[in-house]
Amino acid sequence: MSRGALLFAFNSPKYNYYDMAVATAKRVNHFLDLPVTLVTDSESLPVKQSYQFDNIVMAPADKSNKRDWGLWFNKGRYRAYALSPYDETILLDTDYMVNSDKLLKTFDLPTDFCCHNKTSFLMHPNLPQEVLSIHSFDTLWATVITFKKTTRARDIFDCLEMTQNNFQHYGNIHGFVSSTYRNDYGLTLATRIANGHTSPIEDYIPWNLLHVGNNTKVYRNDDSEFNTEYTVLFDHWNRGKIRKEYITIKNTDFHMMMKDNFMELISE
Amino acid sequence: MDTKTILDEAKARFNHNSAKSYLKDKYDSKFIIADQNGLWRANPEIINFLNYSSDEYVILIDNFDNPVKVDRNILLIKLSNTYRSVMEEWYNEWKELESKR
Numbered sequence: 495m496s497r498g499a500l501l502f503a504f505n506s507p508k509y510n511y512y513d514m515a516v517a518t519a520k521r522v523n524h525f526l527d528l529p530v531t532l533v534t535d536s537e538s539l540p541v542k543q544s545y546q547f548d549n550i551v552m553a554p555a556d557k558s559n560k561r562d563w564g565l566w567f568n569k570g571r572y573r574a575y576a577l578s579p580y581d582e583t584i585l586l587d588t589d590y591m592v593n594s595d596k597l598l599k600t601f602d603l604p605t606d607f608c609c610h611n612k613t614s615f616l617m618h619p620n621l622p623q624e625v626l627s628i629h630s631f632d633t634l635w636a637t638v639i640t641f642k643k644t645t646r647a648r649d650i651f652d653c654l655e656m657t658q659n660n661f662q663h664y665g666n667i668h669g670f671v672s673s674t675y676r677n678d679y680g681l682t683l684a685t686r687i688a689n690g691h692t693s694p695i696e697d698y699i700p701w702n703l704l705h706v707g708n709n710t711k712v713y714r715n716d717d718s719e720f721n722t723e724y725t726v727l728f729d730h731w732n733r734g735k736i737r738k739e740y741i742t743i744k745n746t747d748f749h750m751m752m753k754d755n756f757m758e759l760i761s762e
Numbered sequence: 763m764d765t766k767t768i769l770d771e772a773k774a775r776f777n778h779n780s781a782k783s784y785l786k787d788k789y790d791s792k793f794i795i796a797d798q799n800g801l802w803r804a805n806p807e808i809i810n811f812l813n814y815s816s817d818e819y820v821i822l823i824d825n826f827d828n829p830v831k832v833d834r835n836i837l838l839i840k841l842s843n844t845y846r847s848v849m850e851e852w853y854n855e856w857k858e859l860e861s862k863r
Contacts, residue, residue, distance in 0.1 A: 616780070617777065617780045619779060695825075700825060704787060727768070728780070737775070738772040738773060739775055739777040739780065740769055740774040740776060742781075743788075745788075746788050
């Protein structure tokens with residue numbers, strides 16, 4: 495039974511996702527002891543590579559998506575099922591900072607597909623869960639997906655392709671803005687469709703996905719390659735004034751929403 | 763610039779509530795284990811139940827709301843060990859945090 499991690503990295507004009515993927519792959523190797531396969535395209539892959547992935551799968555990027563800060567090549571995640579060379583795969587966003595072996599637990603869960611349905615934000619303890627819209631479902635998160643090569647998992651990824659291709663239609667039905675494609679929303683809909691419009695509790699990773707969001711900046715506490723201790727600085731806005739607050743964290747995985755900060759963290 | 767200098771220059775204050783919440787999130791997940799085809803959360807309630815039962819096998823509802831027949835002793839040992847080690851880790855990090863007051 496082979497196990498490994500799968501990363502998608504398509505460089506945009508603003509961000510080098512390949513560099514992010516290399517940093518994340520090294521941490522996956524170190525903390526999870528898993529091989530990493532990269533899905534990328536010829537434009538993102540540098541001529542000289544300093545890191546040896548287990549596999550590199552060349553696949554064309556769908557460049558038809560954009561968000562507030564520019565072009566965003568996040569489409570095509572549904573190809574993970576077909577492109578993963580492993581029997582059991584952890585599909586990760588490249589901006590997920592692995593600091594522990596926690597993700598290995600997802601292999602032990604009695605399910606063939608799971609993702610996060612609950613999140614927490616560092617420095618925002620009481621934020622409500624995100625929903626597709628007030629008339630729709632709680633959002634699932636495509637940041638971490640663990641799947642096995644089963645018919646049901648394949649069905650979910652097939653449905654993800656379908657929801658991606660008909661995103662505007664689903665936006666109209668569920669009342670969300672569909673001008674920017676989001677894998678999280680596509681996945682939320684795909685898992686429900688593949689499960690007969692139900693939401694099996696087994697499909698959810700039984701702990702919260704930890705986000706680092708707006709007004710929050712993370713600093714490494716030391717410069718070692720596999721540092722696991724960070725200081726998190728937060729701008730607390732109160733009556734037009736900023737109060738700086740901080741906490742320290744260690745041995746904790748987190749998802750960086752602010753790509754610039756992620757790039758700073760992984761820079762040598 | 764090291765983080766201490768950054769914090770000094772920003773005149774940042776340690777936020778205990780956020781730190782407490784982060785610790786709860788972090789350690790909550792560590793109580794969860796998969797065993798004997800079920801998913802379990804190590805807590806005093808289930809540990810006490812397993813401890814006071816005398817049957818070799820018991821049927822319990824797991825975290826996914828499925829009834830699972832388990833070898834009582836094996837699960838008891840795993841959950842007790844998990845609970846003890848995670849609580850100790852949590853306590854130590856909490857004490858470290860408290861010292862920042």
